[in-house]
Amino acid sequence: MSAVHLQVDGPIARIVIDNPAKLNAFTVEMLNQLEAHCATLERDLSVRGVLLCSAGERAFCAGADIKAWAALSPTDFARHWVREGHRVFDRLARLSKPTIAVIQAHAFGGGLELATACDIRVMAPGATLALPEAQVGIVPGWSGTQRLARLLPEPVLKEMALFGRRLSAERALALGFLAEVSDDPMATAQAIADGLLKASPRAHEVAKYQIHAGVGEDAAAMIEALGGGMIGATDDKTEGAAAFAEKRKPDFSGR
Known part of the structure; x- marks a missing residue:
């Protein structure tokens, strides 16, 4: 129970x-x-x-x-x-x-x-x-x-x-x-x-990660989560995954 x-x-x-x-x-x-x-x-x-x-x-x-x-x-x-x-x-x-x-x-x-x-x-x-x-x-x-x-x-x-x-x-x-x-x-x-x-849930999430990184609450994971979110929004991430799936060389744009 x-x-x-x-x-x-x-x-x-x-x-x-x-x-x-x-x-x-x-x-x-x-x-x-x-x-x-x-x-x-x-x-x-x-x-x-x-x-x-x-x-x-x-x-x-x-x-x-x-x-x-x-x-x-x-x-x-x-x-x-x-x-x-x-x-x-x-x-x-x-x-x-x-x-x-x-x-x-x-x-x-x-x-x-x-x-x-x-x-x-x-x-x-x-x-x-x-x-x-x-x-x-x-x-x-x-x-x-x-x-x-x-x-x-x-x-x-x-x-x-x-x-x-x-x-x-x-x-x-x-x-x-x-x-x-x-x-x-x-x-x-x-x-x-x-x-x-009244505010953005993603902004709350990222702010919490930033604060936790600052005070040492699992800082390594928080920093990598922030980095992952940043890189995950890029064209390069999309291109890299597509190139892997299509078995070709990626054409990264830096965007």
């Missing part, structure tokens, strides 16, 4: 984390479902933006389901649980469509890492952010010490990961981690997302 739903009803899609009985904690199956939805969204040209939200009022996402990894061997924990989760969150972060995390309640551990993988975040005033992994004997593994380190000052990140302090919505907003704090984060996120419809 799916616990991560994709809802596409118009240009703004929604990914819904739906495991409220376990505070929306992630299992292996949920990671696989999220990855599949990202692949679907990447190919759907009708979708202009994505809201990432969750069910229930107690937690946006409490991170990884401890029962899903507690019995794993050190090798399997590192090779599969950490690396596969990291890969899936990277897939979300590098989605060509703009994404907004709608944080209606607490986001802890992997839940905070999930929100961090989105482009911007909107949060309810009573929600908090935390990295409590050390309290169960592990460390952040889904980009909490890497991607999050680009978005929060080092001392603040250490407060959370080393000292277990929670980050309030008010402080997260002041630090620039949030776009807005709202009593109705879904409505606010939807209003922000609707602004995407």
Whole structure:
């Protein structure tokens, strides 16, 4: 049974984390479902933006389901649980469509890492952010010490990961981690997302690639994607492919 739903009803899609009985904690199956939805969204040209939200009022996402990894061997924990989760969150972060995390309640551990993988975040005033992994004997593994380190000052990140302090919505907003704090984060996120419809989707895609290249978010792939888009629009690319198919020497024009 799916616990991560994709809802596409118009240009703004929604990914819904739906495991409220376990505070929306992630299992292996949920990671696989999220990855599949990202692949679907990447190919759907009708979708202009994505809201990432969750069910229930107690937690946006409490991170990884401890029962899903507690019995794993050190090798399997590192090779599969950490690396596969990291890969899936990277897939979300590098989605060509703009994404907004709608944080209606607490986001802890992997839940905070999930929100961090989105482009911007909107949060309810009573929600908090935390990295409590050390309290169960592990460390952040889904980009909490890497991607999050680009978005929060080092001392603040250490407060959370080393000292277990929670980050309030008010402080997260002041630090620039949030776009807005709202009593109705879904409505606010939807209003922000609707602004995407006023501009070019390809311009949004390329701007996202440029920003990611600038901050080091898979910079090599972003640079090559930009180069590929540039060369793909040339007459030379069309001529090269045609010459290959026709088994002749290409006549490049430089256009």
